[in-house]
Every structure is written in C-alpha cells, then in structure tokens.
Amino acid sequence: MYEKLRQDPIKLRWLFIGSLIINTGISFIWPLTTIYMHEYLHETLTVAGIVLLFNSGFTMIGNYLGGWLFDHWWPYLTILGGIAIATISTGLLIFWHGWPTYAILLVTLGLGNGIVATGINSIATLVKSRQPSYVFNVLYFTSNLGLVFGSLIVGYILPLGIQYIFTIAFVLFVLFFVMALITFRQLDQSKQAAKQHAAVVSDRLERTREKLPIILLLLTLFVSWVAYEQWQSNISAYMIHLGMDVKLYSHLWTVNAVLIVVLQPLLTHFDDFLLKHLRGRLYTGFFLFCTSFLILLFAKQFAWFVLAMSVLTIGEIIAFPAVSTFVNERASFAEKGRYQGLVALSASAGRAVGPLIGALIIESFTYPILFIFSAVLIAVFTVVFMTSGIKRQTNRRQS
Incomplete structure (x- = not known):
C-alpha cells in the first residue's frame, strides 16, 4: 500500500497533455456559439445568451458532480465518464448541428467538460513527486495554451464548414479518452492507498475544518x-x-x-x-x-x-x-x-x-x-x- 502511496497516480506528462488536449478541443466550440447561432442558425442574440447560460449551468453541475464522484466513487471511471460525455456530444454535433439539436448537445457537452475539468484538478491533489502548487501552475498554463491553439486555428477552419470544427474537436476528445483509458488506470488504487494512509496518520480525514x-x-x-x-x-x-x-x-x-x-x-x-x-x-x-x-x-x-x-x-x-x-x-x-x-x-x-x-x-x-x-x-x-x-x-x- 505504502509503495503505491509514494507513487504518482499517473505520470505528470500525461496529465498535462490531457489538459492541453481537452482545452484545445473545447476552444474549437464555445467561442463560436453566439456567431454560429446568430449568423448560421438565425436565432436571436437573446436565444444564444440563454443557450450559453444553460451550457454554463450544466458545466457547474459537472464541476460539482465530478468532485463528488471523485471522492465517493471511482476516480478513473469518473474522468472517463466525463470525457465520454464530451466525446459523444461532439461526435453527434458533426452530423446534427441544426436547431434545437445544437443547443441540446452544447448543454451535454458542458456537463462532460465540467466533470473533466474537476477530475484533472482532483488528480493533481494525489501527486506526490511535485508540490500540488507546481502541478496547478502547469495545469493553468496548459489549459491556456490549449485555448490559444484552438482560438488561432478555428478562424481558418470555420469557412470550410462547421462540421470540420466538430470533427477536429471530436478527434481530440477521442485521443484524450484513449490516452486516459491507458495511462490513468492507477487512479483508483492511488486514491484508496492514500485514503487508508490518511485514516491512520490524521484525524482530518473526513471533515474540512478551515x-x-x-x-x-x-x-x-x-x-x-x-x-x-x-x-x-x-x-x-x-x-x-x-x-x-x-x-x-x-x-x-x-x-x-x-x-x-x-x-x-x-x-x-x-x-x-x-x-x-x-x-x-x-x-x-x-x-x-x-x-x-x-x-x-x-x-x-x-x-x-x-x-x-x-x-x-x-x-x-x-x-x-x-x-x-x-x-x-x-x-x-x-x-x-x-x-x-x-x-x-x-x-x-x-x-x-x-x-x-x-x-x-x-x-x-x-x-x-x-x-x-x-x-x-x-x-x-x-x-x-x-x-x-x-x-x-x-x-x-x-x-
């Protein structure tokens, strides 16, 4: 058990690459929402704003759900589930991106992304080879770098057709899912080993005091x-x-x-x-x-x-x-x-x-x-x- 405790749940490079991939994929989709709904689907700006509000709301639900599941369920399956929701939603958008399907799938995409975002930060709390502060700093860097990549590329691809935007995002999410499936497998064991150790050495296992x-x-x-x-x-x-x-x-x-x-x-x-x-x-x-x-x-x-x-x-x-x-x-x-x-x-x-x-x-x-x-x-x-x-x-x- 203590050997697992001293090890990182995953190699840090996979965590950072995963953050870069998911944020690049997200940045292909969310900046286009208002433009696409208003200019292509001919919906009002108010309707676009409502859709974005629901997307943010379900992202918040995903944030909290991802944290709760990470603590009380299986971390490995939690993050895979979040990636799967985002991947399936984006894959469906390739073929069905009219109204109101686009809005519905954007909301489910927000749920998946919320789970993944919390899952990645929660994994950082299990890292032992580096200070958590170092991991959070690098994760913030990779997330912003992904947003830069996506935002720069999306303007060149959109004129070719919105389906190409969704296709690239889908490929990125599939790549992250496969990578996580292979490299995140020790998450559950690391979480369980650390939990058993914490129960022995600390009386602050169950309750946050500050x-x-x-x-x-x-x-x-x-x-x-x-x-x-x-x-x-x-x-x-x-x-x-x-x-x-x-x-x-x-x-x-x-x-x-x-x-x-x-x-x-x-x-x-x-x-x-x-x-x-x-x-x-x-x-x-x-x-x-x-x-x-x-x-x-x-x-x-x-x-x-x-x-x-x-x-x-x-x-x-x-x-x-x-x-x-x-x-x-x-x-x-x-x-x-x-x-x-x-x-x-x-x-x-x-x-x-x-x-x-x-x-x-x-x-x-x-x-x-x-x-x-x-x-x-x-x-x-x-x-x-x-x-x-x-x-x-x-x-x-x-x-």
Whole structure:
C-alpha cells in the first residue's frame, strides 16, 4: 500500500497533455456559439445568451458532480465518464448541428467538460513527486495554451464548414479518452492507498475544518470572474464605441496569450517561494485585477487598453492557479475532489452571470460605472478574505 502511496497516480506528462488536449478541443466550440447561432442558425442574440447560460449551468453541475464522484466513487471511471460525455456530444454535433439539436448537445457537452475539468484538478491533489502548487501552475498554463491553439486555428477552419470544427474537436476528445483509458488506470488504487494512509496518520480525514477562508476565497474568485467576463463581452463594444475596430480588440487577447505563455513558466520556476507566501500571492493577484479596471477609467486610446489587459493578465496568472493550491492545503483528504469541484464551479458561475450583470449595469448607468463596480467588488471581497488570515494569525499568537 505504502509503495503505491509514494507513487504518482499517473505520470505528470500525461496529465498535462490531457489538459492541453481537452482545452484545445473545447476552444474549437464555445467561442463560436453566439456567431454560429446568430449568423448560421438565425436565432436571436437573446436565444444564444440563454443557450450559453444553460451550457454554463450544466458545466457547474459537472464541476460539482465530478468532485463528488471523485471522492465517493471511482476516480478513473469518473474522468472517463466525463470525457465520454464530451466525446459523444461532439461526435453527434458533426452530423446534427441544426436547431434545437445544437443547443441540446452544447448543454451535454458542458456537463462532460465540467466533470473533466474537476477530475484533472482532483488528480493533481494525489501527486506526490511535485508540490500540488507546481502541478496547478502547469495545469493553468496548459489549459491556456490549449485555448490559444484552438482560438488561432478555428478562424481558418470555420469557412470550410462547421462540421470540420466538430470533427477536429471530436478527434481530440477521442485521443484524450484513449490516452486516459491507458495511462490513468492507477487512479483508483492511488486514491484508496492514500485514503487508508490518511485514516491512520490524521484525524482530518473526513471533515474540512478551515471552511471560512475557503468560502471567502471562492467568493473572491467568483466576483473576479464576473469582472473578467466583461473583457470577453462588454469591453469589445466599449472599444468600438470609442472608434476602435474589432482587430484591435482581438490584439488584446494576443497580448493576454503571450503574457501567459511567457510568464506562467517563470512563476512555476519560483514555486517554492510562492508557496511560502501563498496568501500574499493571492492578495497581489486580486489587487492587480482590481487595478486593471481602474486603468480602464482612463482608457481612451488603445495603449491604455493594452496596459489594462497586461495588468489583468499578470494578476490572473498570479492569483488563479493559487486558488486551487490554497483550497487543496485546507481541504480534508475525503473532500479534496469536492472542494476542487467548488473551485471550478465558482469560476463557471462567474463566467455564466458576468456578461448579464455587466450588460444590466451598462444599460442602467455607464461603462465607467461598470469599471468602478468591478474594481470595488474585487477589492471588497479581497479585503474580507484578508481578514480571515489576520484573524488566524491573531488566534495563533494568543494561543
């Protein structure tokens, strides 16, 4: 048993490759939803928004379900089941991508992707050869790299026909399923061995005690994603309102991608230092997020938008991977999958409601009010999260 305990459940390269494949496949599909439904299926933007909302909702269900199954069922079958749902949904889309079949299959695809996303992060909690923080950092890098690959390629393939988009995504999902089928087989044994060991050496097996800091951090992550979604939805309209074209907006995401690809490995190199200052890393990242929206208050030329996006991206790569690490350190062994599911669920929830909240604020007030609202929201929740750390330090000194 202890020999299995000392071993990683899978070789890390397979976990990272799997993350890269699944995120590349996902990025072939979700960015096209609004365009495809409006331009090809001739549905209204409202209908497209509703479909995206249901997709996000079922992704959240998948996030939580994947974590629960990872803890209480078989991790191996859980992640294979999630990949299978995504693969079957995408395969059917090749042949049936009209209305309303497209919408239904997009929702089931969200369920499968939610299970897989949580499953991958939950596997990271079982790794012994590296610090979990290192694994979460690299997973964040591979997920973003996959999104960059998919987003770059999809524009060249779409003119050939939407079925080619679904075919490539389907092939990628099949490749991941076969790879996971072969290389993830030791997951159940590793989980069981670690569970037996934890039962012997720890009384924190079944119950997570430090729940308040986790809850406060997840709320901070949620509001950060609500704000982040403004960049993917409403800020493009703001730039056009200022007389800039769509190409300039797309260049901002090139800046985002380049910074992530260049800086994320650099942060991974300093993983030991960042792990010792985990709370400071989180505070820094979220306050940079806040600062990026304050910069937007002064943005009238493209250079200001580049500056704001750069600050946002640096804050993103500092804070977001650290959330999983913080939660993993405080979750009991029996609930690690559940809490990694809650991390993914918090991000999915922010992505789901962010565009709607932003649109309501813009319609009722102005874009500057939206930027102030985003900055204040992140700052307030970050400060509240900080108080949990101050309170803990005070209790330690008193004891």
